[in-house]
Amino acid sequence: MSKSENTLLMLEAALDRISQGKPKRIPATRKLSVRAVEEEANLGNGSGYYYPEFVEKVKQVKTEIAAGKGERVQPEIQNVRLKLNEQKRIKQNYKEKYEAVREQLANFAAAQHHLNDKLVQSLARIEELEFENSNLKEKVTELNRSKIVPIK
Structure with a gap:
């Protein structure tokens, strides 16, 4: 047997x-790929790609495994698009939450400003009333003093 035949047998x-779920060198949870098969066969990176029919067999086994689990194997571009759409959805969700909280903060600030304005007006009114009260007390005192008559 030649070296290439030995390599192909090791890959097979x-x-x-891996397809039986009993790998020796890689975790059983790892996704099936040509690189995973190379690592399981203890071969170098890219050695499986010298055998195009083997690469096709790996793809076929991957499809069969996915079909057995009820999954659908999607091309990589579709997976990337799905992830991108999911990220867009999450970003939009956070943006909506941010806008809602920002609007709520603006409402709180407006209410705070309104209350602060009312407080300033109330304090000014209290000061006016206290001044008026002191003036009235002085007038009452003057009136009471004018009613006092000397005793003879």
């Missing part, structure tokens, strides 16, 4: 172990 054996 590794693919079989």
Whole structure:
């Protein structure tokens, strides 16, 4: 057997172990890929790509595994688009929450300003009433003093 035949046999054996869910060198939870099969076969990076029919077999096994689990294998661009749409949805959700909180903050600030204005007006009115009260007390005192008559 030549070296390329040995390599192909090692790759095939590794693919079989992974498809059965009993890998030796990689975690069983790892996604199936040519690189995962290469690591399971203890081969170098890219050595599986010398065998295009093997790469197609890996893709076919990956599709079969996904079909067995009820999943649909999607091309990478669709996965990226789905992730992008999910990120856009999350960003829009945060933006809406931010705008709602910002509007609520503006309402609180307006209410605070309104209350502060009322407080200033009330304090000014209290000062006016206290001044008027002191003037009235002085007048009452003057009136009471004018009613006093000397005793003879």
